[in-house]
Amino acid sequence: MTRPIPETNLLLDRETRAQLWTRLIETIENYTQSIPGERVTPELAPQRIRTLLAACDFEQPMEALEAVDFVAKGLAQYQTHTPHPRYYGLFNPAPTTMGIAADALVAAFNPQMAAWSHSPLAVEIEQHLIRCFGAWFGYDPKHTDGTFASGGAEANHTALLAALTDAFPDYPVRGVRALAEQPVFYVSSESHHSFLKAARISGIGLDAVRQIEVDDRLRMVPAALQAAIARDRAAGFGPFLVVATAGTTNAGVIDPLAELAEIAARERLWCHVDAAWGGAAVLVPELRPLLDGIASADSITFDAHKWLSVPMGAGVFLTRHTEILHRTFRTQTAYMPREAAGLDVIDPHLHSLQWSRRFTGLKVFLSLLVAGRSGYEQAIRRHTALGDLLRDELRANGWTIENETPLPVVCFSDPGGADPHAIVMRIVSSGEAWISTTQVKGRTVLRACITNYRTGPEDIQALLESLNQARESERASREMQQKAVTF
Numbered sequence: 001m002t003r004p005i006p007e008t009n010l011l012l013d014r015e016t017r018a019q020l021w022t023r024l025i026e027t028i029e030n031y032t033q034s035i036p037g038e039r040v041t042p043e044l045a046p047q048r049i050r051t052l053l054a055a056c057d058f059e060q061p062m063e064a065l066e067a068v069d070f071v072a073k074g075l076a077q078y079q080t081h082t083p084h085p086r087y088y089g090l091f092n093p094a095p096t097t098m099g100i101a102a103d104a105l106v107a108a109f110n111p112q113m114a115a116w117s118h119s120p121l122a123v124e125i126e127q128h129l130i131r132c133f134g135a136w137f138g139y140d141p142k143h144t145d146g147t148f149a150s151g152g153a154e155a156n157h158t159a160l161l162a163a164l165t166d167a168f169p170d171y172p173v174r175g176v177r178a179l180a181e182q183p184v185f186y187v188s189s190e191s192h193h194s195f196l197k198a199a200r201i202s203g204i205g206l207d208a209v210r211q212i213e214v215d216d217r218l219r220m221v222p223a224a225l226q227a228a229i230a231r232d233r234a235a236g237f238g239p240f241l242v243v244a245t246a247g248t249t250n251a252g253v254i255d256p257l258a259e260l261a262e263i264a265a266r267e268r269l270w271c272h273v274d275a276a277w278g279g280a281a282v283l284v285p286e287l288r289p290l291l292d293g294i295a296s297a298d299s300i301t302f303d304a305h306k307w308l309s310v311p312m313g314a315g316v317f318l319t320r321h322t323e324i325l326h327r328t329f330r331t332q333t334a335y336m337p338r339e340a341a342g343l344d345v346i347d348p349h350l351h352s353l354q355w356s357r358r359f360t361g362l363k364v365f366l367s368l369l370v371a372g373r374s375g376y377e378q379a380i381r382r383h384t385a386l387g388d389l390l391r392d393e394l395r396a397n398g399w400t401i402e403n404e405t406p407l408p409v410v411c412f413s414d415p416g417g418a419d420p421h422a423i424v425m426r427i428v429s430s431g432e433a434w435i436s437t438t439q440v441k442g443r444t445v446l447r448a449c450i451t452n453y454r455t456g457p458e459d460i461q462a463l464l465e466s467l468n469q470a471r472e473s474e475r476a477s478r479e480m481q482q483k484a485v486t487f
């Protein structure tokens, strides 16, 4: 008796594939071309979206083209369009064209990034990039290790685990319970909140995070750090890590990196620089001095999906300690491939929080190959120049700038007291742009960041018009309300 072996429909036939690829390319190109003329923001209609999806019960297979059209139409309608030149957001850039192509190639070749022997070229491309980034930041490429990560949050988590492993050799095996002292580490009150999450899930707990005060320019105060370390040591805590930020998420502020690294070195603490966004400034000679001192950091977080404009997610963790990732993550298995055991290579799963992993590096590699370092230098210079333009125009139109940074993130307010939330609601719901509010020194302010290489002076002008108009409407509606109260 012959055993019946089922056929599958997952590959699709050749003709359907040909149509699908054509449609896919058309869809991507149409989106790329049409996006500047579209609304930036969607209608926020959860019920309508759920109704749309309720029809997808997977019982009847759909035609491939129909399925792709369905999703593309839905994404166009229901997305805050981060690739839009008037998206002034949280460092979600317009993706590079080479990055989009790379992600499609990666999906097709689907290299397995856990074991070197499965993906020799892919793993070596990532290692090559890591040495190259290390050199950008002033590390010796021969003594640079690192790993690609899903994003800055995972890279920061990696930093925390590496620093813990370095300071407390018992931690990886015996865990936090085995430690004589409660570990503590230092960030500024402006640092990224991924460190809070990392503290929770590493087992040291939120109480281990010491948020150090900032000065009036929002930079960590070195003397306050020094005092906190002394206080903690005296009280029997175990300091192990200082985190400096090079480009805060909120306001683009760069901590005094050299001074903080010096304190960390003197106190024998790991020094990590979170340069997730601002790190790309090293590519521009006139901005590079802003990051002086970063080469002394024991490790660095750098997010390629921010200022290098590749599709999400592409974080990078870099370190000048070539053994530390191995000590932090190595795990013995019987089932992993052994073909490369005799070679001088690294199996990525031994150096990373992740195991099976997407080939994240290709979108960075192809983008850099085609734009060249000088292409990126120009893109970053462009963002910075547009940020300066935005600051100047805001001042000229009677707005107050609330943060001080050469990076293109601008926090601002209306000295007349127009409500920032109301202004954001007006602009975001109009679809003209996406901006947001945040807090600077305890006060709510407006925030606009140049994140997009397609943004131009005409977009800055349009944003100014939207802002001025929203401010007028706010003032008018406030006067109406006041009159209503008076009468």
Ligand SMILES: *Cc1c(COP(=O)(O)O)cnc(C)c1O
Pocket (backbone or CB within 6 Å): 091, 150, 151, 152, 153, 154, 156, 192, 194, 245, 247, 248, 249, 274, 275, 276, 277, 303, 315
């Ligand atoms: C964005 C950001 C992060 C988090 O990175 P993700 O890629 O969102 O995980 C961490 N630190 C800073 C300074 C950031 O700007």
